Amino acid sequence: MRLPKKVTIKEVGPRDGLQNEKKIISTAEKIAWIDSLSEIGLSYIEVSSFVHPKWIPQLADAEEVLKKIKRKHDITYAALVPNLKGLERALKVNIDEVNIFMSASESHNRNNINKSIEETYPVLEEVIKEAKGAGKTVRGYVSTVIACPYEGSISPEQVKKIADRLFTMGIDELSLGDTIGVGVPNQVERLLEELLPYFAVDKLAMHFHDTRGTALANIVKSLEMGVTIFDSAIGGLGGCPYAKGASGNVATEDLLYLLQQMGVETGVDFHEALRSAQLIENILGKELKSRQMEILRAEGEGEN
């Protein structure tokens, strides 16, 4: 099996994870958690979202979080930015990277952003232009790249078309999201086969949700195809907005276990990651669902 020697894990727990958590946690707690994430060897943390607070009350304190976290110079602190208003807020607190987003599915995009895909492009184009003008890098997210909860299958050609538009507009990297966690490895392969002839593999990230337990299998297939950037969330935070209680983002610690055992370097410390997972578990006051956290709890009970 041909595997990359080293991959980059992009921690999205503070944003993609917390935005789906009902219990509102305090700004101080978020900061404490993000500061702990800064100590585990990550090079990238998506810390919040500058979407209007009315849409995601959990992340209404984005400015304060960005201002108060202890930033390390070798970590990129990024946040989601939906439009120029959000960008203005993000630039004021000197975000390192601006993350824009849209969906590969027309109906999911309408449902999420309240615009058609065509209507979304000019908004993103403005944000990208302004962000680049301010000296920032820009990451694009395309969600529902395998399937949409309303439309079903999304074609790799559709994803390619969108990727093309976004790279042409100037994004530096594109994260491809299986937002509802339905994908399986041969679908991931077909998607990457469509994209890799056109886009450099080191500009593509894979973003899997583990709702059906297929995330690690999809990551292995992506690794075999040369992908070296993966999004994940400590504790598998995030849930699934379409099946409350089901699993969310692939858990950083489960991904770390897989990569470590396969001999792929990440720079992230597995045990420190577990400690950070325990911190946010305590803050949220609920058991996190990653397999590694299950094992940790099981071992803990065994000791009692």
Next chain:
Amino acid sequence: MRLPKKVTIKEVGPRDGLQNEKKIISTAEKIAWIDSLSEIGLSYIEVSSFVHPKWIPQLADAEEVLKKIKRKHDITYAALVPNLKGLERALKVNIDEVNIFMSASESHNRNNINKSIEETYPVLEEVIKEAKGAGKTVRGYVSTVIACPYEGSISPEQVKKIADRLFTMGIDELSLGDTIGVGVPNQVERLLEELLPYFAVDKLAMHFHDTRGTALANIVKSLEMGVTIFDSAIGGLGGCPYAKGASGNVATEDLLYLLQQMGVETGVDFHEALRSAQLIENILGKELKSRQMEILRAEGEGEN
């Protein structure tokens, strides 16, 4: 991705699943559950164990279960048999296939069977000879094929040596177990690369535990290498004897989802499998941990 057109799922829930469940369930409940499994399209069910009842009280009713289940002619009903005494019991209730077992790890074998690996062979040889003499097929299990909880890594060469002995003694099929669920795809690949030059791929089954969430990834790699027989347990029953509370066998319904989405036939009905999972969930009175059961519960809550 090259995938087999069709695979066989061997349901081990009533044996490998229940043997790790603390709550003793009644014989009538077991029979009801196994009868439900006979209706979902499976061709193979491991229904119990003829290990001495003192070791596995949960399965002490093996004879009665075998006698009273409604057998279908196109399903193989198998059970674990440790020695000639167990075989005698199994033959009396006309078991279809005799499943013998040992470990690839010296210390795990000692711990489980109370014999060295060399001391185990003659016992198994007797059982195989008698079982074949009685017209039965014999399935071998080798556990800890990737790693052992006491010794760590197990070499593919060690597994090959054992496979060689067992096939020479006359077993019809060998199931390779990652008993503690630590394996990752490149380890599975190395193991199969060692075995496939010597043994026909249709005589090898893979038996993964999903303790660390890697089972489906390991199954995908096995499929790519031509393996067409997989063990699984409804509801992911089984737990991990070395980390109580952690996940057990890969869940039949999670495996079914993966295979169905990848276009691999199994003959098993996904929705019927979920109904059978709900039945044993009710009997056990605890939430089963498979991703598909989580989704089912989540959707149920969504409806309320």
